[in-house]
Amino acid sequence: MLDLFTIFTQGGLVLWCFQGPQLVGGDPINGFLQEVLIEGRGASEDTYTIQNYAVKYTMDAPTNLIFAGVFNKTIAAETGYIGHLLNVVKKDFTTRFQVELKEGKVTGYEYNNIFLKAYDKARSDFEQELGLDVTWSNANFFLPINKLICSTIDRERHRKEIARQYQTKNANAVLEEDDGHEDTNRTDPDTMNGNDQDLNAEENRRRMLQKLQGRGTRDRGGGRKKKQQPKAPPSSQTPPRSSTSMRVPVAELKRMDYTNPEDKKSANELSNEELHEMRTQGEIMQRGLQDVDFGFEDEDEDDLMGQDNGDNNNGPQSSSSKGSLFSIFQKITGTSELTRDNVEPVLYQMQQHLMAKNVAADVAEKLCASVGEKLIGTSKGTFTTIKSVIRQALEEALTQILSPKRQVDVLRDIREAKAQHRPFSIVFCGVNGVGKSTNLSKIAFLLLNNNFRILIAACDTFRSGAVEQLRTHCRKLRAIIEDRDDKHPRVNVYDRGYGKNDADVAADALRIAKSEKYDVVLIDTAGRMQDNEPLMRSLTQLIRVNNPDLVLFVGEALVGNEAVDQLTKFNKALQDFSEQYQPRVIDGIVLTKFDTVDDKVGSSISMTYITGKPIVFVGTGQHYHNLRSLNVKSVVQALLKPVQ
Numbered sequence: 001m002l003d004l005f006t007i008f009t010q011g012g013l014v015l016w017c018f019q020g021p022q023l024v025g026g027d028p029i030n031g032f033l034q035e036v037l038i039e040g041r042g043a044s045e046d047t048y049t050i051q052n053y054a055v056k057y058t059m060d061a062p063t064n065l066i067f068a069g070v071f072n073k074t075i076a077a078e079t080g081y082i083g084h085l086l087n088v089v090k091k092d093f094t095t096r097f098q099v100e101l102k103e104g105k106v107t108g109y110e111y112n113n114i115f116l117k118a119y120d121k122a123r124s125d126f127e128q129e130l131g132l133d134v135t136w137s138n139a140n141f142f143l144p145i146n147k148l149i150c151s152t153i154d155r156e157r158h159r160k161e162i163a164r165q166y167q168t169k170n171a172n173a174v175l176e177e178d179d180g181h182e183d184t185n186r187t188d189p190d191t192m193n194g195n196d197q198d199l200n201a202e203e204n205r206r207r208m209l210q211k212l213q214g215r216g217t218r219d220r221g222g223g224r225k226k227k228q229q230p231k232a233p234p235s236s237q238t239p240p241r242s243s244t245s246m247r248v249p250v251a252e253l254k255r256m257d258y259t260n261p262e263d264k265k266s267a268n269e270l271s272n273e274e275l276h277e278m279r280t281q282g283e284i285m286q287r288g289l290q291d292v293d294f295g296f297e298d299e300d301e302d303d304l305m306g307q308d309n310g311d312n313n314n315g316p317q318s319s320s321s322k323g324s325l326f327s328i329f330q331k332i333t334g335t336s337e338l339t340r341d342n343v344e345p346v347l348y349q350m351q352q353h354l355m356a357k358n359v360a361a362d363v364a365e366k367l368c369a370s371v372g373e374k375l376i377g378t379s380k381g382t383f384t385t386i387k388s389v390i391r392q393a394l395e396e397a398l399t400q401i402l403s404p405k406r407q408v409d410v411l412r413d414i415r416e417a418k419a420q421h422r423p424f425s426i427v428f429c430g431v432n433g434v435g436k437s438t439n440l441s442k443i444a445f446l447l448l449n450n451n452f453r454i455l456i457a458a459c460d461t462f463r464s465g466a467v468e469q470l471r472t473h474c475r476k477l478r479a480i481i482e483d484r485d486d487k488h489p490r491v492n493v494y495d496r497g498y499g500k501n502d503a504d505v506a507a508d509a510l511r512i513a514k515s516e517k518y519d520v521v522l523i524d525t526a527g528r529m530q531d532n533e534p535l536m537r538s539l540t541q542l543i544r545v546n547n548p549d550l551v552l553f554v555g556e557a558l559v560g561n562e563a564v565d566q567l568t569k570f571n572k573a574l575q576d577f578s579e580q581y582q583p584r585v586i587d588g589i590v591l592t593k594f595d596t597v598d599d600k601v602g603s604s605i606s607m608t609y610i611t612g613k614p615i616v617f618v619g620t621g622q623h624y625h626n627l628r629s630l631n632v633k634s635v636v637q638a639l640l641k642p643v644q
Contacts (some may be wrong), residue, residue: 403615
């Protein structure tokens, strides 16, 4: 059943609206505007789901109108005729009110009677197509639900009957075993009287319980006792060593040690050259983080997009044009309006290109569907190529996704917290092995060079060596900044060892940071897989109890489809396991190992598309100064560059 049908402009002005018999809960249309139109994400082909509703929509490019129908997403049968209804109404509305739309009229559209006729016609045609004989009344509307409830009750009754029969069968089996061992004068079943054959289930269960109780007390005198083996007398002599032992005597180990003690260097120490390099880079970081550099910002546009010289297919082509995504646009020439038939092949090639750039398959599909809806029906000028139209639409979509709704400026937020005389807290979370502790130390290096005092909370109380790793980073950082004040260090680690509650450790660290006037508390958490419910509950408790200022998800740039699964389940766990009315979720992303992917930077699109949160930091190496900020234009160029 259609709950809402509305016609509005891309600017949000509602021209006409139809309200169904059921009131629409929540605000699905505003959610559709925010995520699909403004942020360019969240839609699958021409359908957007939010809460219990689905929004099926279509766009009219010449008039910039959007036609949307809202219905309950649990009723799949609604989708068929609503899609047909959208196309019929779009064609009729744009034709009937062509003059008013050109004049920019926004009120006075009388369309109720016409829409109701189109609604009934689309619904009846859909029923005839499926061969249905359904009268659309409330009783028939709830008929599938009633059938589902009845079938559920029947299944429950059947399950209980099977359980009762199974329990009776087991009781009879135990009784037969008992009678076979203890009753030698048992009567044959064929000669038993009717009363014995009709032994009820309650008596069987009682006798089975007695039998099981008897089994449990046999060792106290009622059953057979096991023969105890005589214990061997204790021997004072050490047993002989096995000839297959892999132990190496200490003397043999010393004999095989060929290392020179003078050449040994502590892992905690840095050479003078390394210290000088780190201090130089620290001075650069005081002026702000550098952007990620892919090395082709100054290349020609045709080199990035693949050369397209019109109809000249006989001339030589550069190697950069081979395999270009936009080489298929040469086939679409001579048309003034883009239609679904000539756009769909391009969208498929676009999707394959984005997947080759490490964009998750689901994200690439939704992104291409969103771009296609904006392109269908648009007209190009006489001297405008199909390539430029598609390129502009794709660039706008990618830039829109990567541009954050809320700009996260960590240095600014820390200064504001410092003015309020409280420490600024950041929680780092993510799966195992993505580099949470390493990138935490990089961010600590950035903050130290901006004259902040830092306390690192070692809340990874599970992984062996996690606390020692943070202490090692702390010693190196103090050596770089030449911090020799042990009473009031500029960077320190707070830990309570292993096996402790990580939420309590973080709470203690925040109290100590406030009393000792630390500016920032960096909370390191244990790596956990997104499907590990106990650890996800522990992370939710840590965030709920301590309410940090910033929750950063640390993810690898190497992953594609896995990034979608990780972020979706992390956000879902933080929402489901929290007891707050408005639970805290991920606020930003730290993308690590960015130096290993070359121009396959699709993971940045996947992560920001799923969460709508910005990429705050990008890790580009193992050194403390290998920390960058994300340049949206550079990433878009890398995504549009032909696959090598």
